[in-house]
Amino acid sequence: MRFRAIMSIPLISGLMLSACGGERSPGDGGYENVTASNGGTERYDGKTVSPIHRVVSEPVSTFAVDVDTGSYTNVRRMLMGGQPVPEEAVRTEEMINYFRYDYPLVTDRTAPFSVTTDVTTTPWDRRTRLLRIGLRGYDVARSERPAANLVFMVDVSGSMDAPDKLPLVKQALSILADGLRAEDSISIITYSGSVATLVDGSHDAAAVKAALSGLEAGGGTAGGPALSMAYDLARAHRIPGGINRIVMATDGDFNLGLSDQAGLEAMVRQNREDGITLTTLGFGQGNYNDAMMEAVADLGNGNHAYIDNLMEARKVLDEELSSTLFTIAKDVKVQVEFNPAVVGEYRLIGYENRALREEEFGDDKVDAGEIGAGHQVTAIYEIVPAGQLGWPPARKYAANTATASATAANPVEAATVRLRYKLPEETESRLLEAPVAASRLGAATAPEGDAAFAIAVAAFGQKLRRDSRLADFGYADIARLAGHPANYWRQEFVAMTNLAARSDGETERGRAGLSASDPKGAGYAFRP
Numbered sequence: 001m002r003f004r005a006i007m008s009i010p011l012i013s014g015l016m017l018s019a020c021g022g023e024r025s026p027g028d029g030g031y032e033n034v035t036a037s038n039g040g041t042e043r044y045d046g047k048t049v050s051p052i053h054r055v056v057s058e059p060v061s062t063f064a065v066d067v068d069t070g071s072y073t074n075v076r077r078m079l080m081g082g083q084p085v086p087e088e089a090v091r092t093e094e095m096i097n098y099f100r101y102d103y104p105l106v107t108d109r110t111a112p113f114s115v116t117t118d119v120t121t122t123p124w125d126r127r128t129r130l131l132r133i134g135l136r137g138y139d140v141a142r143s144e145r146p147a148a149n150l151v152f153m154v155d156v157s158g159s160m161d162a163p164d165k166l167p168l169v170k171q172a173l174s175i176l177a178d179g180l181r182a183e184d185s186i187s188i189i190t191y192s193g194s195v196a197t198l199v200d201g202s203h204d205a206a207a208v209k210a211a212l213s214g215l216e217a218g219g220g221t222a223g224g225p226a227l228s229m230a231y232d233l234a235r236a237h238r239i240p241g242g243i244n245r246i247v248m249a250t251d252g253d254f255n256l257g258l259s260d261q262a263g264l265e266a267m268v269r270q271n272r273e274d275g276i277t278l279t280t281l282g283f284g285q286g287n288y289n290d291a292m293m294e295a296v297a298d299l300g301n302g303n304h305a306y307i308d309n310l311m312e313a314r315k316v317l318d319e320e321l322s323s324t325l326f327t328i329a330k331d332v333k334v335q336v337e338f339n340p341a342v343v344g345e346y347r348l349i350g351y352e353n354r355a356l357r358e359e360e361f362g363d364d365k366v367d368a369g370e371i372g373a374g375h376q377v378t379a380i381y382e383i384v385p386a387g388q389l390g391w392p393p394a395r396k397y398a399a400n401t402a403t404a405s406a407t408a409a410n411p412v413e414a415a416t417v418r419l420r421y422k423l424p425e426e427t428e429s430r431l432l433e434a435p436v437a438a439s440r441l442g443a444a445t446a447p448e449g450d451a452a453f454a455i456a457v458a459a460f461g462q463k464l465r466r467d468s469r470l471a472d473f474g475y476a477d478i479a480r481l482a483g484h485p486a487n488y489w490r491q492e493f494v495a496m497t498n499l500a501a502r503s504d505g506e507t508e509r510g511r512a513g514l515s516a517s518d519p520k521g522a523g524y525a526f527r528p
Contacts, residue, residue: 012088015202042250045291047352049467052391055340063358064368065135065332065377067323068305069316070282070294072098075464077285077308077491079499085464089290092311092350096378099457099489102450103376106138110335113137113371117417119440120447123481124473125453129441130455131333131381133417140322140373147183148243148325152199154215155250156226157192161217164308165284169249170212171499172281172313176247177212177319187233187422188212191226201237224264231267234276243325245302250280252289265299272301277370279324281316282302282306299371301330306528315489319327323372329421331368335361338468342414342438345384346389347469355479361420364429371421382469383414385441391469414438415492426429447481453490456482460497469494475501 001375053281072093076221078085081265104114109457116134160166167193177186188199199211230246238244271519278300290306297304303324305316316324333356360366371377371456384390395401415436447455459478479497482490 009018009328019161025191026377040296041286041287042086042089043291044086044088045295045353046086046090049074049462049465050348050350050352050355052345054345054392055338055343055386056389057153059123059340059462060335060337060379061346061351061356062095062333062335062358062361063348063351063379064354064356065334065371066093066351066354066369067095067097067375067377068294069098070290070303070304071095073308073312074282074288074290076496077331078308079496080308081285082499082503083375084503087465090461090464091116091294091353092465093348093379095461096350096380096454096457097376099453100376101134101378101454103134103136106324106488109138109272109428111432112421112423115417115419115434117123117434117436118182118451119414119436119444120455121444122382123477124459124470125382127390128382128384129444130447131336131383131436132451132454133336133379133381135371135375135377135419136330137323137328137371137373137375140326141329142322145326145373146242147185147239148180148245149185149234149237149239150180150243150325151187151189151234151237151246152176153214153226153248153250154188154190154212155192155248155253156190156215156217157220157253158218159251159253159287160284162284162286165251166215166217168313169281169283170215171310172307173212173247173318174209175313176317176321177208179318180205187230187236187237188225189233192217192218195226195229197229197233202232227264229266231271231276232291234271238276245277245279245325246277246300247279247281249283250293251284251287252280252282252292252472253287257266268296268299274298277327278302280304301327301367303370303372303413308476310434320374323374326373327370327424328373329371329376330424331364331366332377332419332421333361333368334373335418335420336381336415337418338383338415338479339411339413339438340386341411342386342441343383344386344388347391349380349382350461361418363427364422364427371398378454380455383441409463411438414441451484453482453485456497457493460493460500464500469503475504475506 071089071091074089075085103116106114113135118132119129122128122130127430154169156166182203184204185201186199187201188211190196190198203209207218234244234246269455278297279302281291282288282290294304307313417434417436419432422429454477459470459473463475463478475497479494482494485491
């Protein structure tokens with residue numbers, strides 16, 4: 001292992017990082033601090049709930065995939081701590097994608113993922129149907145994973161001086177170090193009021209853990225210079241054909257300001273194109289900057305997770321290490337074209353900050369989401385069959401309603417699901433298509449098993465966002481829909497619905513199978 005004589009650079013007039021909103025919506029005007037509606041100082045870049053679309057005028061829905069899970073674990077932290085959940089903190093797609101579903105394994109790696117669709121009735125609205133789209137990336141055993149060149153970029157500023165911040169960071173990154181192989185390289189950069197290179201290209205996990213154990217918090221936050229130095233280290237130890245990634249661990253409180261936002265974005269974008277990606281791990285509460293953490297990971301073609309406890313650290317950085325580090329498809333976009341002869345209206349549940357314009361689907365210059373080995377992506381559309389009473393009131397004038405050209409369309413298919421993706425070393429996208437038969441809408445039955453659980457999580461996210469389209473579908477209904485799962489993480493979800501119900505003042509506890517004497521729900525065992 002090579003230690004550098006703790007080389008520090010003072011805070012200079014250069015790249016400083018402030019809260020950011022990412023590269024998702026052209027014309028956003030850059031990164032913006034958004035304070036939670038509950039009056040706290042945590043920052044979120046919340047978007048308006050996805051709107052309703054009439055198929056005759058807007059038949060195509062396009063979005064970039066999202067494999068982040070940070071919103072779910074952050075919401076869990078709030079509920080377990082008895083705190084209110086601000087609507088801006090909830091990204092429903094990240095709630096859904098936190099869990100794994102029974103999507104088929106990939107049998108032929110010429111395509112990096114399998115594509116599954118199913119249609120069910122809607123538990124909260126008998127008029128509508130739910131179209132679920134599921135992707136599952138092929139799995140890679142730890143022994144098959146390419147060698148990794150990782151730079152740990154660790155925030156040791158004064159704001160990290162809390163039990164759920166720097167001490168948990170040290171434990172989490174130690175878990176990651178334990179999972180690496182002899183051919184992997186680890187560097188560590190720390191930053192507060194200055195930036196220090198603590199470890200330079202080590203292959204010794206024990207020595208890396210020893211270096212982590214000595215970290216202490218204090219000072220300001222020189223985020224921009226630290227990121228620049230982290231990229232320099234990643235380039236110095238680049239592994240051709242391997243994984244070259246920066247892992248940023250912070251509460252996101254870059255409190256020394258912004259001097260060159262455009263320069264920061266250019267740096268992240270350039271290194272992304274040069275094959276150096278960026279993962280962000282969020283820690284702590286009170287001043288947590290979720291807006292920055294999610295957006296900079298998106299910009300850096302990485303992923304964002306929020307670590308609220310040691311079990312989550314082990315899940316993300318040990319059990320799911322290949323998914324976290326090894327990208328199997330990049331710039332993955334989904335487009336659904338609905339048939340107006342079969343579908344009258346639709347809405348996408350979640351993905352508000354991943355929306356793309358229709359023409360961006362085929363534009364390979366447009367950045368989109370990445371999928372790692374074993375990753376899963378789920379998207380759920382709520383749709384109104386043609387001829388049914390929809391969400392908006394009926395229109396008065398005939399020219400404003402469905403036309404003859406719509407009813408003359410092919411009635412055999414309800415929709416076509418299209419996916420575009422690039423293999424990691426390619427610059428041109430590939431196309432997959434999967435039609436959805438119209439007959440599946442009429443044959444739809446109530447969701448069961450795996451589909452029911454996914455829909456329960458979708459409803460939970462909507463409920464936390466105060467989505468009026470759920471009507472009186474409550475947390476007790478959500479818990480009942482989720483069932484009695486055997487999986488620990490799913491059990492925990494059911495308990496969270498009970499905590500949310502209590503926070504929201506719901507009293508229908510019996511319908512969820514929960515008792516007042518068991519406040520965490522159905523006898524489930526949870527961490528202290």
